[in-house]
Amino acid sequence: MRNLKKIIALSSIALTLTASYGCEPKVKEKKQILLAESVDPNKETRNNTVKIALLLDTSNSMDGLINQAKSQLWDIVNEFTHAKCGNESRPELQIALYQYGNDDLSYREGYIQQVLNFSSDLDEISEKLFSLTTNGGEEYCGEVIQTSLKQLEWGKNPDNLKMIFIAGNEPFTQGKLNYKAAVGNAKEKDVVVNTIFCGNYEQGIETEWKKGAQLTGGEYMAIDHNREVVHINTPYDDIIIKLNSKLNKTYVGYGSRGASKMEMQVTQDDNALALEEVVAVKRAVSKSSRLYNNKSWDLVDASAEADFELEKLDEESLPKDLKGKSKKEIEKYIETKRIEREEIQNEIAELNRKRQEYISKNQKENAEGELESAMLKAIKKQAGLKNYSWD
Structure with a gap:
């Protein structure tokens, strides 16, 4: 028993040292169709x-x-x-x-x-x-x-x-x-x-x-x-901007902030485009990345969270198109939007790769x-x- 206690103690120390050095390990999230309340995006997380x-x-x-x-x-x-x-x-x-x-x-x-x-x-x-x-x-x-x-x-x-x-x-x-x-x-x-x-x-x-x-x-x-x-325009810019508009249609706003946040999304697209077309392209690329996560108001991003449950979501929080739908119908709708979004994001990412190659060949130093x-x-x-x- 004494030896067993020593082994447990040494294991605990080893785990502590591993967790305290370098970047913290990220817990892999389960992909499932579960929905719940809004999440505070500013909440402290365990991840680095x-x-x-x-x-x-x-x-x-x-x-x-x-x-x-x-x-x-x-x-x-x-x-x-x-x-x-x-x-x-x-x-x-x-x-x-x-x-x-x-x-x-x-x-x-x-x-x-x-x-x-x-x-x-x-x-x-x-x-x-x-x-x-x-x-x-x-x-x-x-x-x-x-x-x-x-x-x-x-x-x-x-x-x-x-x-x-x-x-x-x-x-x-x-x-x-x-x-x-x-x-x-x-x-x-x-x-x-x-x-x-x-x-x-x-x-x-x-x-x-x-x-x-x-x-x-x-x-x-x-x-x-x-x-x-001086930004370089590429043959891929217009396509990316058009795909960005399609990307917006994959968002399913819910809760008290859903509608206003979807409106903000479009407004910020417009702000970027008004500044310069290339800024709108870069923003679209950001929106196709892992850092653009709107789980606090979008059901598609929310559905990827392991602690989200459909039963906890009040029907009044649902968007108009999903009111009165069954759980299975809501899950199917969200899954369809998720697949559509991933396809668009992947397409934007691939076009951006070609865009970056084009820029590298044509950009002057210190640009x-x-x-x-x-x-x-x-x-x-x-x-x-x-x-x-x-x-």
């Missing part, structure tokens, strides 16, 4: 999570930065679809958004506003980015960093990659709160602060943007936030977006320290 807080200066001179954020969000999301942990599991991605340095914001709050708490809802992230407008103001970098550290739930999981990206063009030292105290707090929370100076590289160093990053082991970068990126390149460089470097890789 990448948390990124974007702190954007929205003063008068920052229109170019905001436009880059709107258009290059999808490049960052699409890159993350290829991220994996050392144990081959795929990380989740959550993004939070703050704006600062805008006269329209409260003086008492330091001209700072949380625009979005940590969210994995890509439509919501897009909506909040497109809601940003610029206006002159005071830019307090230390204060906005400190605010994001206090307000956001960063969690204590040492395997999660936690990053702040702060972008602006005024001295990093502005404001009553010393930025060194703020980044010191970030380091205690295992949050890496990356600084993006919108202007001359040397000027950013002189105004202490580089020091702000170095204190947490982050990256300092300088970008031309007004640079216009990527400034903000996108800066962020991905820092993300991949810091992710490597957490046992991440890209396939």
Whole structure:
């Protein structure tokens, strides 16, 4: 019996060490037609999570930065679809958004506003980015960093990659709160602060943007936030955009948010297309990836969750087309939509592969977006320290 207890104890220690090193293992989800209540997309999960807080200066001179954020969000999301942990599991991605340095914001709050708490809802992230407008103001970098550290739930999981990206063009030292105290707090929370100076590289160093990053082991970068990126149109763009419209028709909204979220989905498609056609293409590619999951309002995504049950779903929560239907009829309808969606997503993914090959052959050097390149460089470097890789 004593030997048996020793074996059990050693096994427990081994399991603990395995779970605490590198990326957390992802529990394989069962594919089944089960439905239930909405799920909070911001809820902390057991799986490894990448948390990124974007702190954007929205003063008068920052229109170019905001436009880059709107258009290059999808490049960052699409890159993350290829991220994996050392144990081959795929990380989740959550993004939070703050704006600062805008006269329209409260003086008492330091001209700072949380625009979005940590969210994995890509439509919501897009909506909040497109809601940003610029206006002159005071830019307090230390204060906005400190605010994001206090307000956001960063969690204590040492395997999660936690990053702040702060972008602006005024001295990093502005404001009553010393930025060194703020980044010191970030380091205690295992949050890496990356600084993006919108202007001359040397000027950013002189105004202490580089020091702000170095204190947490982050990256300092300088970008031309007004640079216009010349995108390459490909023979596959129009087809992908048309497939995206078909993809939307596979969503089955339910619950109190179903109808409004489906409307938001289309609105964000329109926003991307109005910005530039290539942005709409990149968004469509994101929507065909694993990171575009709408289980809180779409029955198809909800049906893939192991803890969803049809019996728990109130009939009033069902969309009009499914009211009065039997359980078997509802399951068949959802399965049909799921198959249709997977076919469209696979087609978009294949067309995007050909699109990327076309771009690689025709694109000039240094043609990527400034903000996108800066962020991905820092993300991949810091992710490597957490046992991440890209396939």
